[in-house]
Amino acid sequence: AQKVTQTQTSISVVEKTTVTMDCVYETRDSSYFLFWYKQTASGEIVFLIRQDSYKKENATVGHYSLNFQKPKSSIGLIITATQIEDSAVYFCAMREGSGSWQLIFGSGTQLTVMP
Amino acid sequence: GPKVLQIPSHQIIDMGQMVTLNCDPVSNHLYFYWYKQILGQQMEFLVNFYNGKVMEKSKLFKDQFSVERPDGSYFTLKIQPTALEDSAVYFCASSRDSSNSDYTFGSGTRLLVI
Numbered sequence: 001a002q003k004v005t006q007t008q009t010s011i012s013v014v015e016k017t018t019v020t021m022d023c024v025y026e027t028r029d030s031s032y033f034l035f036w037y038k039q040t041a042s043g044e045i046v047f048l049i050r051q052d053s054y055k056k057e058n059a060t061v062g063h064y065s066l067n068f069q070k071p072k073s074s075i076g077l078i079i080t081a082t083q084i085e086d087s088a089v090y091f092c093a094m095r096e097g098s099g100s101w102q103l104i105f106g107s108g109t110q111l112t113v114m115p
Numbered sequence: 116g117p118k119v120l121q122i123p124s125h126q127i128i129d130m131g132q133m134v135t136l137n138c139d140p141v142s143n144h145l146y147f148y149w150y151k152q153i154l155g156q157q158m159e160f161l162v163n164f165y166n167g168k169v170m171e172k173s174k175l176f177k178d179q180f181s182v183e184r185p186d187g188s189y190f191t192l193k194i195q196p197t198a199l200e201d202s203a204v205y206f207c208a209s210s211r212d213s214s215n216s217d218y219t220f221g222s223g224t225r226l227l228v229i
Contacts, residue, residue: 043222102163103160105159
């Protein structure tokens with residue numbers, strides 16, 4: 001069965017530091033897509049970055065990067081040089097490549113960036 | 116970037132009444148979705164819609180739920196009749212295709228059934 005697990009409920013960091021958020025997933029598909037979204041205090045959901053399972057290179061977009069460890073079914077999100085405005089809830093999500101359109105979300109990690 | 120617009124942003128409705136949630140997807144997107152988020156929890160998939168048809172739905176998509184997009188206008192989620200457990204934030208999303216394009220989410224409609 002498909003499942004996405006985020007074990008970290010909340011993380012607090014000081015601004016300008018680096019933070020890593022964990023995510024593990026379960027799937028029987030050999031092809032799948034992994035996403036990270038953030039949900040702001042206003043409720044807006046913003047796409048951040050994605051990793052396709054067939055790509056070996058870790059995705060990087062701006063100050064977001066991924067640590068994709070396929071043998072461990074793990075897709076960590078790394079945010080470097082954190083800013084106050086990075087404070088949000090971060091959701092990991094997976095979509096299987098077998099014809100399903102569902103995004104399966106994790107339970108989210110609340111990130112608080114402090115001055 | 117392109118936006119998905121949801122109308123209304125908030126809705127309060129009496130249990131048993133009908134409610135329609137409206138979504139204006141990104142203009143060149145062809146696949147549309149509804150997700151449900153209960154306060155403090157993750158979003159859960161309800162339904163996917165393409166070419167006038169429901170392509171996939173979850174067990175949360177009860178018989179009281181229906182979706183349509185008449186003549187390329189709003190993509191709507193109708194709940195008739197509403198129940199107390201339908202209280203949640205409903206997010207609409209759209210994507211250009213079904214393969215590997217990214218999803219664009221709206222800001223959600225906060226539905227309270229009383």
